[in-house]
Amino acid sequence: MSGVIEGLVVETAEPVLTVLFYGAMAAGASALGALPFAFGDGPRKVWIGAAYALASGSMLGLGYVLMSEGLKAEAMVAVLGGGLGVGYTWWFQTYPGTDRLDTSPDHEVGRDTGYKTILQSTLHAASEGVAIGVAMVVNLSLGIFMALALAVHNVGEGMALTAVLRQRGMTVGESAGLCVVTNVTQPLFAIVAFALSPALGHFLPAALGFAAGSLVFLVLTELAPASYERASRTLVATLMSIAAAAVVFLEHVFV
């Protein structure tokens, strides 16, 4: 563990509380996304697209980190876990119908856009929570890294969510609150994943794969399409690749 991460370690007597602390911190960070809206109309559409692209890239980088960790143990189990993660995410998008949610900022919003957006964010955050919890099981510094990276990523997502909420007449304060509330599933699922994963024993790589598969599928079905709707391909592609590279680099340096 390098000095930087060590300086950030808040260890409690109960490891579950450590997970709760970092999960809650990541969730709380999403409120910061509402901040730019406190001044005037908030960021332009292209900035929201850029935030989505950065969120996508960092998530792909985290998926790489989780999957490479899983492959160290047992590749087949890790990839099958990835398939489960994709399947689970697919299910929670199609069952409530958020897969057909129109996220384009140029279209008029439908009646159900509001609650579907909230539902989508909440379920999306749950998968991120699993990633934090599983990473905490591998080792504390990977878990903290995962929580910090997702905290930064949540700022971008909070910004995108606030843009939708502001359109529907909510205040900046209400939006910030709702951003945090939709992310409450993050610490909760982090704790559940942290508590249950050790019981998997040899199948821990499946949990790592599950988290990686969920993150990658979320990027492909939610974040990446939303960024292409708001910013140019060149900008999106550049930011996504650089963000992914940055996560791989930082993980190497700090964990």
Next chain:
Amino acid sequence: MWIQVARVFAYGLVTALATGLGALPFAFLRTVSARTVAITQAIAAGLMLGASFGLILEGSAHGTVPTVAGAVLGVVFILAGKRFLDGREEVAFGDLRGAGARQTLLILAVMTLHSFAEGVAVGVAFGGGERLATLITLAIAVHNVPEGLAISAVMRPKGASVWSCAWWSVFSSLPQPLMAVPAFLFVDHFRAVLPYGLGFAAGAMVLMVFLELLPEAYAEASRTRVGLWVSVTLGAMILFQRYL
């Protein structure tokens, strides 16, 4: 040494010829729906992301920092190449004229451009060991087929012959054998450059996926469909690299 070089060239040539197979469905079909093309783009995206995963993993074994630095260079290389080509759109291409010619030329240019990176990947992969070389060659050969399909799907409906589709598909991949040889020689002489080279190819491929393949796939197929095809091929590619 020269036998090795000849083999690298031959492997690169195989990947290039595989691209021509993409024209094959058009020998039987008059048109392929836009959605089928979108799915093939999604499959190509998954295969390329999987190949990049393997490249980064392999590169990291030699050094993560140079691999990431190489990846950033790869991103910059493709961006610069695209910028260069964007300003040079001609309007006549073979039998094709006007908008059809421009679109054909653009897709060919982009495909040919990124083949340089793939050629580097093939050549560099030989520096990473026999198994990696066969794998990356096979992976690139396989993913060249949908690329050929994508090229043919643009050219064929605009009136180009099946043979012309096949030839231009192969042509778009010719930089692969041509670049594989110097890349191999370069890597063989400067082993320290290997992680940069692996990262470079991965960065270039990932950028191609996000710059061309994914947005085109989203334009013609639903997010869910694209997501499923990409993630399933990505997972299959990771397994393929592990167990082959």
